[in-house]
Amino acid sequence: MPHGLDHIVHAVRDLDAAAEFYRRAGFTVGARNRHAWGTHNRIVQLKYCYIEILKVAEPENIMPHGARSFSFGAYNRDFLARREGFSMLILNSSNAVDDARSFESTGIGSSGVFNFARQGTKPDGTPVKLAFSLAFAHDPASPNVRFAVCQHHFPENFWDPAFQAHANGAKAVSGAVMIAENPTDHHIFLKAFTGVNDLHSSSIGVKVRTENGDIEIMEPVSFRDQFGVSPAVEGEGMTLNALRFEVADIAQAEALHRQSRIASQRHVGRLVIPPDVARGATLIFETANFG
Structure with missing residues (x-):
């Protein structure tokens, strides 16, 4: 299932x-x-x-x-x-x-x-x-x-x-992002784990759309291009690096971060808190059109 x-x-x-x-x-x-x-x-x-x-x-x-x-x-x-x-x-x-x-x-x-x-x-x-x-x-x-x-x-x-009411306007987790040198090496595991047979492969990596958010496996260079963060690669296989949040208004979230002195940054229409700020994680804020 x-x-x-x-x-x-x-x-x-x-x-x-x-x-x-x-x-x-x-x-x-x-x-x-x-x-x-x-x-x-x-x-x-x-x-x-x-x-x-x-x-x-x-x-x-x-x-x-x-x-x-x-x-x-x-x-x-x-x-x-x-x-x-x-x-x-x-x-x-x-x-x-x-x-x-x-x-x-x-x-x-x-x-x-x-x-x-x-x-x-x-x-x-x-x-x-x-x-x-x-x-x-x-x-x-x-x-x-x-x-x-x-x-x-x-x-x-x-x-x-x-x-579930958040001052930054976050409504839902729209996706989790993993990194691997060779994303397609893990598609068999991802199908068995998620129970979803229809995986989407592209130049960016492998994605599965679940009933409640995406799970993506990207190459490190694709992660950097998409989110403006160069991830540290630890050995072989996958690592879990980022969460994507759907917000109603990126400007609202950005203004709150500035007020709270959270060093988020804009990248390709998204707002990103890098891992050196977010305790080893990358937090990505985006509007619904990025799904």
């Missing part, structure tokens, strides 16, 4: 400082949440997709990887030992158990389903129950990014328009 974007993990070393950056960039940022396995997060929620700003806060509680289990905490700890940035791309799921079986049958996953629950809080302070099931996937050629799908068991308690 095809999947759309659900969330992106932005691994950082200072959670509150990263949250303050997102706030200055014009996003509404949620309160700190704690996980039993040693990570803390704060959420930036958009329509049907969110950014999970994540820190390893209690390393003594991190569990190691198992023979058939993926340790979310251990992976992000090891990622942060190298750098900050987008560490995981996670799509939505209506049945994580079925997806785990599908990933195993296509050779991109061998972990069991990971289930967890925590208490959330509505904008008015009302506590609500949240629960999730994740199935993990892995492209062996790409050690610097991991993948998963996430099933929300109480979506009505999680998604809330009050959390």
